[in-house]
Amino acid sequence: MGGRYLVTGGAGYVGSHIVKTLVERGDDVVVLDDLRQGHRAAVPPSAELVVAEIGDRRRLGEVFAAWRFDAVFHFAALSLVGESMRDPLRYCSENLSNSLAVADAAVKAGCLRFVLSSTAALFGFPKSIPIDETAEIAPVSAYGESKLMVERALAWADQVHGLRSAALRYFNAAGADPSGAIGEDHEPETHLIPLAIGAALGTRPPLTVFGTDYPTDDGTCIRDYVHVMDLADAHLRVLDRLEQGSCRFNIGNGTGYSVKQVIDSVERIGGRPVPHSFGPRRAGDPAVLVASSARLREETGWAPRFAALDDIVRTAWAWHAAHPKGFGDRG
Numbered sequence: 048m049g050g051r052y053l054v055t056g057g058a059g060y061v062g063s064h065i066v067k068t069l070v071e072r073g074d075d076v077v078v079l080d081d082l083r084q085g086h087r088a089a090v091p092p093s094a095e096l097v098v099a100e101i102g103d104r105r106r107l108g109e110v111f112a113a114w115r116f117d118a119v120f121h122f123a124a125l126s127l128v129g130e131s132m133r134d135p136l137r138y139c140s141e142n143l144s145n146s147l148a149v150a151d152a153a154v155k156a157g158c159l160r161f162v163l164s165s166t167a168a169l170f171g172f173p174k175s176i177p178i179d180e181t182a183e184i185a186p187v188s189a190y191g192e193s194k195l196m197v198e199r200a201l202a203w204a205d206q207v208h209g210l211r212s213a214a215l216r217y218f219n220a221a222g223a224d225p226s227g228a229i230g231e232d233h234e235p236e237t238h239l240i241p242l243a244i245g246a247a248l249g250t251r252p253p254l255t256v257f258g259t260d261y262p263t264d265d266g267t268c269i270r271d272y273v274h275v276m277d278l279a280d281a282h283l284r285v286l287d288r289l290e291q292g293s294c295r296f297n298i299g300n301g302t303g304y305s306v307k308q309v310i311d312s313v314e315r316i317g318g319r320p321v322p323h324s325f326g327p328r329r330a331g332d333p334a335v336l337v338a339s340s341a342r343l344r345e346e347t348g349w350a351p352r353f354a355a356l357d358d359i360v361r362t363a364w365a366w367h368a369a370h371p372k373g374f375g376d377r378g
């Protein structure tokens with residue numbers, strides 16, 4: 048018999064892939080989403096969609112009273128690093144207050160397992176690569192700071208209320224459900240792979256490569272890309288790990304890929320060029336960001352099924368080529 052789970056932000060990119068995975072394995076799922084960035088079409092018909100503000104404590108109380116949940120998966124958050132530096136108070140306030148509202152409702156309802164979609168932006172400019180869980184926590188953006196505040200608050204909730212939480216820290220979710228049913232649809236889009244694919248398909252402007260003089264083999268930044276279905280698998284695996292207590296895990300393939308390698312992969316998979324130009328470095332962009340997932344692998348048995356860049360890009364290309372307008376909705 049399956050479980051019952053609340054997924055906040057479950058109509059969004061990563062959240063919807065977790066929802067699909069849960070539904071397909073026979074679980075009951077309630078999605079709570081305000082649809083500012085999420086899409087109704089991303090939620091399977093068998094899942095219950097509640098459209099509400101994430102921080103609405105009265106509505107949260109009603110949701111927890113109507114269903115008894117085995118755990119909460121919390122994805123709903125403002126998540127654009129650049130925007131967070133233009134409006135830091137909004138990011139810190141909204142991401143923290145909404146998360147606390149969800150956690151508080153869970154505690155009051157006796158739902159004491161909480162999985163947080165966190166971020167490797169907590170680490171700022173790391174002193175060593177790959178980044179493991181012992182790395183210094185030093186956010187350089189308000190977005191990273193807001194997630195750090197949430198993690199700290201959850202630690203107190205564990206100490207005082209017994210709310211066991213898992214925080215999963217990752218950089219670049221990428222790819223799409225291999226079936227092609229759901230994929231990435233953001234507006235504005237800031238992720239490299241969909242921007243490169245859109246440029247190749249002609250649905251987006253030519254790509255701008257920011258910086259070609261980094262100390263890397265080809266001069267462009269290197270980042271870690273984790274397939275969204277591998278992220279879904281990681282979120283599910285940590286549920287069992289919570290039986291041993293709260294935990295924090297970094298998620299990465301352990302292998303980074305440069306901007307140029309991503310462009311080459313998109314051209315290889317799509318069979319057409321990626322129009323692009325070169326610009327100066329963006330302030331605050333480290334040369335290399337690659338996360339270690341050694342602890343996650345050891346403690347949960349997790350391993351990426353889509354570790355190769357071409358495998359990630361292939362699923363993303365299939366989604367964007369078949370859905371040039373994404374889900375075709377905005378709420």
